[in-house]
Amino acid sequence: MVEAPVLVAADLHAHSTVSDGTDTPAALVEAAARAGLEGLAITDHDSTAGWAEASGAARRHGLVLIPGMELSTRVQFASVHVLAYLVDPDDEGLLAETARIRESRLTRAEKIVRRIAADYDLTWDDVLAQTTDGATIGRPHIADALVARGHASTRSEAFAGILHWRSGYAQPHYAPDPLTGIRLIRAAGGVPVLAHPGTRGAESVLTDDRLRRFADAGLFGLEVDHPENTAASKPRLRALAAKYGLAVTGSSDYHGLGKANRIGEHTTSADVVARIVAEGTGARPVVPAPAA
Numbered sequence: 001m002v003e004a005p006v007l008v009a010a011d012l013h014a015h016s017t018v019s020d021g022t023d024t025p026a027a028l029v030e031a032a033a034r035a036g037l038e039g040l041a042i043t044d045h046d047s048t049a050g051w052a053e054a055s056g057a058a059r060r061h062g063l064v065l066i067p068g069m070e071l072s073t074r075v076q077f078a079s080v081h082v083l084a085y086l087v088d089p090d091d092e093g094l095l096a097e098t099a100r101i102r103e104s105r106l107t108r109a110e111k112i113v114r115r116i117a118a119d120y121d122l123t124w125d126d127v128l129a130q131t132t133d134g135a136t137i138g139r140p141h142i143a144d145a146l147v148a149r150g151h152a153s154t155r156s157e158a159f160a161g162i163l164h165w166r167s168g169y170a171q172p173h174y175a176p177d178p179l180t181g182i183r184l185i186r187a188a189g190g191v192p193v194l195a196h197p198g199t200r201g202a203e204s205v206l207t208d209d210r211l212r213r214f215a216d217a218g219l220f221g222l223e224v225d226h227p228e229n230t231a232a233s234k235p236r237l238r239a240l241a242a243k244y245g246l247a248v249t250g251s252s253d254y255h256g257l258g259k260a261n262r263i264g265e266h267t268t269s270a271d272v273v274a275r276i277v278a279e280g281t282g283a284r285p286v287v288p289a290p291a292a
Contacts, residue, residue, distance in 0.1 A: 006277045006285055008064050009267045010039025013083060013195065013223065013251030015258070017132040018050035019070075020140035022256030024132075025050035029057035029065065031254070035264040039273060041066035041085060041251075045136045046098040046105075048089040051283075058286045065286035066276065070195060072101050073181040077172065078205045080194070082181045083223065083251075086280025087190030094188040097176060104174035105138050112142060115169040116162060120151050139163055140258055155258055178210075179217050186218040189282025193221040193249055198233030208240070215244040220279065225250030225266040247272045 015021035016028045023031055025042060028050075032040040040063060042054045051067045058065035068085040087094060109127065116122050122145060130144040131137055143158035152158035162169065176184070178194075185192040194214065197206050211219075223229075224237045225248070241248050250266035253259065277285055 006039075006064055006274055006287060007270045008038035008273060009270050010041060010064065010066060010273050011037055011252050011254070011264050011266070012041040012066060012068070012085070012193070012249050012268045012273070012276075013043050013070070013226070014040060014254040014263060015044055015070075015256075016042060016050045016054070017135060018047050019044035019136045020138055020255060020258055022258050025054035026057040028254075028256070029054050029061055029063060031256075031263050033061035033063050035262075037063065037264045037267070039064040039066065039267075041068045041083075043068040043070045043083055045070050045138065046072055046101045047136050048087070049134055051089065055286045059288060062288040064288065066273070067283050067285070068190075069098070071098070071181050071185065071192075072105075072173075072175040073178040074172075074175040075178060075205050075210075078201075079175070080178050080205060081196070082178060082185065083193040083195050083249075084185040084188075085191040085193070085276050086283045086285070087185055087188040088282030091188035091282065094184050094190075097180075097184055101173070101175055102136050105136060108171045108173035109137050109139065109142060111171045112139070112163075112169050115171075116142070116146075120146070120149070120162070122146065122149055122151070140255075144258075156260075178214060182214055182217045182219050189280060191220045191276045191280045192218060193223055193247070194219060195223050196226045196228050196253065197222050198224065198226070198229030198237050200230060202233065203236075206240075211240055211244060215246060219246060220276065221247030221249050221272070223251055224248045225268075226253060227261050227265060228253065247275060
């Protein structure tokens, strides 16, 4: 039986409590449904642990769910994230790499907390209190702990102050280079899209030559319509996408209360969503049964 194409616009970048969002996977899907979205991707950092819960909620709410993750990669000291749609969650190569990344995030977070604790009243238990079981622990949880302790009023203020790299508490964590990440995603049957490539300073990382190599390795698209891409970057990104035959996607990067981003404030067109579904072979989207 030939599957019908998935033809819905979708917000293709959203986080749950499995990583650094504040909504559970089910609540994330419910928020998308309340916003009137037809489609949503769950893309927690380096983890697919929220897929099952989100899938059940998607069926209840009649919403198309694109299972995904946001894979951490790095160009020297610059963090580069690659959205990975419809990967095989049991792929050995991807499992090994994401486990290594998550372990490095954990030890990095512990080192940061020890450094901060020398100057501020903060403990590792404070950070753990901001997480859920199995979550990928990272700097957002430290930010939430700083807020809970009264050292900052919001997560954003914590990032702009104590957690800013200039404050001296920062620590790097392991991540593969983007080419390795793109190849891992494709080997796992997934569809890779470069996340928010137009933030400030990204021009020095996303050079023309580097993007050509990403495209040759299997990059599918660029997340152009994103709240944190600068207005000045978007014409260049669209031109680069056209030059290298890459798709253009749109997403909110919703984190619940963790960011001001509104779910559904940017979406990806139905035809691009259909292309992602057609190319992804590692997992299938959750598509609600048609009404009787």
